[in-house]
Amino acid sequence: MPVWWFLAAAALWPLLSATFNLPDTAGVRHTSAEVRRSKAAVFAFIATDCPISKAYAPELARLHAEYAPRGVAFLAVHSDPAVSAPEVRRHVREFGYPFPTLLDPKQTLARALGVKVTLEVAVVSPEGRLLYRGRVDDRYVDFGKTRPAAHRQDLRAALEQILAGKPVTEPETRALGCAIPFELTPRPAEVTFTRDIAPILFRNCAGCHRPGEVAPFPLLTYQDAARRASLITRVTASRYMPPWLPAAGYGHFQGERRLTEAEIQRIRRWAEAGAPEGNPRDLPPPPEFPQGWRMGKPDLVLRMPKPFAVSADGPDRYECFVVPMGLNADRYVQAAEFRAGDRTLVHHALFLLDRSGLARRRGEQYPCFGTPGFLPSGALGGWTPGSSPIHMPAGISIPVRRGTDLVFQIHYHPIGKPGLDQSELALYFTAQPPQKHVVDIALVSRAIDIPAGDASYKVRDHFTTPVDVEAIGIIPHAHYICKDMKGWAVLPDGRKVWLIWIRDWDFNWQDQYHYAAPIRFPAGTRFEMEFTYDNSTANVRNPNHPPKRVRWGPDSTDEMAGLHIQVVPVHNADLPELGQALWGKIMRSVGGGFYRRPEAYSDKRF
Numbered sequence: 001m002p003v004w005w006f007l008a009a010a011a012l013w014p015l016l017s018a019t020f021n022l023p024d025t026a027g028v029r030h031t032s033a034e035v036r037r038s039k040a041a042v043f044a045f046i047a048t049d050c051p052i053s054k055a056y057a058p059e060l061a062r063l064h065a066e067y068a069p070r071g072v073a074f075l076a077v078h079s080d081p082a083v084s085a086p087e088v089r090r091h092v093r094e095f096g097y098p099f100p101t102l103l104d105p106k107q108t109l110a111r112a113l114g115v116k117v118t119l120e121v122a123v124v125s126p127e128g129r130l131l132y133r134g135r136v137d138d139r140y141v142d143f144g145k146t147r148p149a150a151h152r153q154d155l156r157a158a159l160e161q162i163l164a165g166k167p168v169t170e171p172e173t174r175a176l177g178c179a180i181p182f183e184l185t186p187r188p189a190e191v192t193f194t195r196d197i198a199p200i201l202f203r204n205c206a207g208c209h210r211p212g213e214v215a216p217f218p219l220l221t222y223q224d225a226a227r228r229a230s231l232i233t234r235v236t237a238s239r240y241m242p243p244w245l246p247a248a249g250y251g252h253f254q255g256e257r258r259l260t261e262a263e264i265q266r267i268r269r270w271a272e273a274g275a276p277e278g279n280p281r282d283l284p285p286p287p288e289f290p291q292g293w294r295m296g297k298p299d300l301v302l303r304m305p306k307p308f309a310v311s312a313d314g315p316d317r318y319e320c321f322v323v324p325m326g327l328n329a330d331r332y333v334q335a336a337e338f339r340a341g342d343r344t345l346v347h348h349a350l351f352l353l354d355r356s357g358l359a360r361r362r363g364e365q366y367p368c369f370g371t372p373g374f375l376p377s378g379a380l381g382g383w384t385p386g387s388s389p390i391h392m393p394a395g396i397s398i399p400v401r402r403g404t405d406l407v408f409q410i411h412y413h414p415i416g417k418p419g420l421d422q423s424e425l426a427l428y429f430t431a432q433p434p435q436k437h438v439v440d441i442a443l444v445s446r447a448i449d450i451p452a453g454d455a456s457y458k459v460r461d462h463f464t465t466p467v468d469v470e471a472i473g474i475i476p477h478a479h480y481i482c483k484d485m486k487g488w489a490v491l492p493d494g495r496k497v498w499l500i501w502i503r504d505w506d507f508n509w510q511d512q513y514h515y516a517a518p519i520r521f522p523a524g525t526r527f528e529m530e531f532t533y534d535n536s537t538a539n540v541r542n543p544n545h546p547p548k549r550v551r552w553g554p555d556s557t558d559e560m561a562g563l564h565i566q567v568v569p570v571h572n573a574d575l576p577e578l579g580q581a582l583w584g585k586i587m588r589s590v591g592g593g594f595y596r597r598p599e600a601y602s603d604k605r606f
């Protein structure tokens with residue numbers, strides 16, 4: 001450890017000891033005497049509204065259980081003057097911290113220990129020397145880039161060395177988290193919140209960042225935004241927020257969530273000027289959001305049979321829930337809206353139809369990561385946070401036969417405290433049988449065998465349409481180590497038309513994309529896909545550490561490759577021909593006889 005470190009820490013200590021007399025959430029006072037009686041003290045800086053801080057609550061409880069009996073004191077510290085003591089008390093109870101939480105609204109401890117973000121920890125010796133400052137482990141590499149499990153346990157390593165009386169070999173690491181809101185001194189600037197920033201946030205963020213929605217805090221008022229100015233600058237510059245995977249200029253989709261370069265720069269300049277508020281008269285009216293079902297009273301609401309319990313941490317869960325639809329006649333679905341029971345837990349959902357009875361034979365609920373365990377007889381679309389209700393284009397309703405079961409396939413992401421979810425789907429029927437038919441051109445491959453360490457493994461597939469079609473949407477699918485997804489069409493005259501390009505695939509933000517306007521492709525168009533996988537250690541999302549050979553399969557450590565182009569034949573009479581061609585493609589890829597020919601390709605039904 002460099003000598004300057006001791007000197008700097010020693011110089012800090014008098015300040016710390018002089019000011020360290022703080023109440024916890026129960027009103028009990030704590031002082032530096034407590035630290036002097038311990039072998040070392042861990043100060044964990046937490047925040048009630050920070051996802052990374054919350055996610056570490058169970059790990060801090062485990063560390064406490066392990067090290068408190070060995071003489072290590074644990075104290076959480078809350079340093080945000082804008083959050084009231086009762087709110088902190090509620091948070092601490094909900095997330096079950098087994099040690100006291102100090103209220104430090106003046107942020108003296110954070111300043112004295114040089115802590116900048118939540119969650120960040122500082123370990124102090126009984127004499128008050130700073131021995132370690134930084135992250136708990138290396139799970140969070142960047143916003144939106146998280147390892148499935150930590151490779152390095154930095155806090156544990158430091159505590160082991162301290163308890164063994166050895167110097168800490170790495171006394172400082174960089175914690176990734178939410179900036180502690182130290183007071184800002186806004187300077188007069190040409191960029192202000194009311195005139196320049198509020199319109200950006202209202203249009204691009206408030207849909208998710210408002211009370212009762214999926215995001216961890218609201219971004220509606222000046223206070224909401226100013227105290228997070230640096231964090232907002234960072235997540236918008238990296239384009240982690242707003243979440244949207246397709247690259248600009250490679251297909252135009254409905255509901256694109258993307259800031260312009262100018263908007264990103266405006267946010268940065270505003271934060272650099274200390275987040276000035278500006279003239280209140282410039283503030284646009286706050287956005288309005290509809291309450292309740294957005295399309296009025298549904299014809300049918302289908303709900304998960306029972307609440308599903310999600311634990312405080314551990315791996316993400318993928319569950320299927322089977323709900324009998326109870327239809328005594330065939331119906332046509334025109335629209336559907338999903339409502340997550342607990343929006344903080346549900347990461348995404350798919351709505352599948354099963355007429356085979358296979359799903360219900362597996363029970364009301366069963367784990368299902370990659371495939372639902374049956375060949376769906378249809379699908380009603382999907383949901384990701386912030387997505388709009390599903391509305392089929394005019395003339396394209398989705399037929400649902402009587403006796404069909406709905407299967408919710410839901411991805412849950414633990415958030416640091418246990419929770420319960422019971423989600424539901426509202427359906428709107430139409431008397432109109434479909435005039436046109438949506439066909440899934442599935443560019444897929446099972447020929448996936450990725451050597452350990454291969455950072456650029458490619459999977460390709462193609463299909464040439466024998467009839468004129470219009471593409472209305474596209475659904476990409478792969479698991480964790482896929483990096484890059486490209487889809488394009490080569491027209492008979494040789495021109496190339498992009499369908500989609502995702503440069504940094506993130507399984508957590510998978511979506512179903514609808515084109516802003518249908519794209520017409522003449523017979524003879526060749527659809528192509530190329531997915532690239534990174535099975536090296538450099539890929540932080542790699543579920544295997546060290547990397548292992550990865551093959552096709554439904555599990556989270558297997559891979560898949562699917563680019564589903566949703567097309568409508570321009571002439572209804574062409575449907576059987578397209579169906580035959582696609583069926584031939586499936587047969588070639590699976591070697592024949594594996595699945596029953598889906599009835600969906602016959603034009604005689606409905």
Ligand code: HEC
Nearest residue numbers: 051052204205208214215216231232235241242243385386
């Ligand atoms: C589609 C919904 C959605 C939209 C739109 C959205 N966010 Fe978020 N945001 C989220 C969710 C969900 C999280 C929590 C991620 C997590 O739990 O890791 C989040 C987290 C954040 C964070 C905290 C980073 C972290 O993980 O700790 C910031 C800052 C943020 N968003 C800013 C913005 C800004 C600024 C915008 C608009 C420019 C925006 N968001 C738009 C859903 C959204």
